[in-house]
Amino acid sequence: MIAPRRALREVFPYQPGKSIASVQRELGLKSVVKLASNENPLGPSPRAMAAYRKAEKSCGLYPEGTSPELRAGLARFHGVEPESIIVGNGSDEIIRLLCEAFLDPEDEVVASQYGFIRFKQQGSMMGARVIEVPMTDWTHDLALFAKAASPRSKLIFVANPNNPTGTYNTQEEVEELLAAVPKTALVVLDEAYFQYAAAIPGYPQSLPELVRRHDNLVVMRTFSKAYGLAGLRVGYGVADPELIGWLDRIRMPFNVNLPAQRACLEALKDGAFVKRSVAVNDAQRVVVARTLGEMGFGVGESATNFVFARSPQPGRKLFKAMLRQGVIVRPLDEYGLPHHVRISIGTAAQNQALFGALRRVFAKAAA
Ligand SMILES: Cc1ncc(COP(=O)(O)O)c(C=O)c1O
CATH class of the missing domain: 3.90.1150.10 (Aspartate Aminotransferase, domain 1)
Known part of the structure; x- marks a missing residue:
């Protein structure tokens, strides 16, 4: 064997x-x-599903690999440049791309004790050392994250709100983390549950504000939760265009299928x-x-x-x-x-x- x-x-x-x-x-x-x-x-939104069915006619053709229309829609939606966005086969693919693009063996990944498990799995797959930071009251302790980060730390994963504990970190805590970690470490804010937390006072305004101010920050969102499109597998990351360029270079050529691109573009419009x-x-x-x-x-x-x-x-x-x-x-x-x-x-x-x-x-x- x-x-x-x-x-x-x-x-x-x-x-x-x-x-x-x-x-x-x-x-x-x-x-x-x-x-x-x-x-x-x-x-899913009925409007999104109508767009999905309409895409049926084009299924004999390859989709556009860079999801340009969806990226343009997302760029308008978030007030950023299309070049700042990468669309993936679920935000899970973005986690994978980040690890493949940035982790050499023996680099460190900083993640939370009870943070989303995929960060640790994907980091270990690259041979990276995973540093688990203890939680306080089932919440990421971002001050401890900052202490745990070293010059070897490449990726710092924060699911906000977190799965499975359901807790969140405030804008102040996230900004303190960004100020404290070495600029050689990329902070990954995974906001898969963003829509459910957005109205909570103090919850971060990550897009576009924090991403504009920090070129070592990636924000991830997904269509799998509040948009009701988990079966289509679409998620995305927003960050500095240079950083997105590295992810784009290693993604599968046609990573997001055509009906999914169309349905998600329509879903975005169905607020x-x-x-x-x-x-x-x-x-x-x-x-x-x-x-x-x-x-x-x-x-x-x-x-x-x-x-x-x-x-x-x-x-x-x-x-x-x-x-x-x-x-x-x-x-x-x-x-x-x-x-x-x-x-x-x-x-x-x-x-x-x-x-x-x-x-x-x-x-x-x-x-
Ligand atoms: C925190 C978090 N991030 C990412 C994902 C992956 O979502 P998807 O790949 O469907 O976009 C999930 C799914 O459960 C999640 O809970």
Whole structure:
């Protein structure tokens, strides 16, 4: 057997949330509610889907590799130059490109103890040393990040708000981090859940403001969450054009497919859909947090479309019992949190299904 690169031996594959189809297949269930991957329970914007269907006619042709129309739309939307933007096959691809472009073996990646796990996985794949910074109150401690950064630190990853803890950092904290780290380190602000946190006083105005002022900052956003387009796989990064140029050089030639480019451009114009999605989430998150609290969960504050909670039962046990009830939640063993779960906020009906399933699971456990 041919041995893979040494760095790969340390890497554990990402465990995605279980899919509805796999639960239906494995347990023979008809109706399954998935609250495991922080998708938008309203699905995609109908306007975006109309653009997707219209693109059908052009599917015999390669898409434009640099996603120029989508980049131009994003540039207008954010008040930056198109050259400051790279579009990826999910923001996951941008994480990969950043690691491939900037990490030599033995360089350092600074990431949070319970920060989004893909940063650590992708950094280790490049043979980089991953420095894990402890959290304070389930929140990134950016003062400790600054202390941990050394001249060898190349990438400093901050998911804001964070997955899986749902907490956020303020503009002041982010600015202090940017002021404190060596200019040879690139700060990556992953704002996958931006729309859910944007109205919180003190949440950073990263675009265009912070990116204009700092050429060692990349901001990432995605169409997978509030835009409801996770299945299309589109995310993007915004940074200094020179830096974006390095990522562009190594991306796959046609990394974002044509209907996805068209649908995302239209999704950007449908601000009303995003507004409605955030409003539904805000209202339902209160109900979910309160009801889970009444059932004995320790629920944290969340600036996102999910809750992070200490579970009355070990997370994996609860996950398995809930699968049999047709509800998929997310255990957090891979984060070293065997007593915690992450549960996405659903529609009112989906959340009622969640509560019913939990009641049945807890009643069985008590019997
Ligand atoms: C913090 C964070 N960043 C990035 C991603 C990746 O999103 P996508 O690749 O779908 O854009 C996720 C998805 O769960 C996330 O939670």
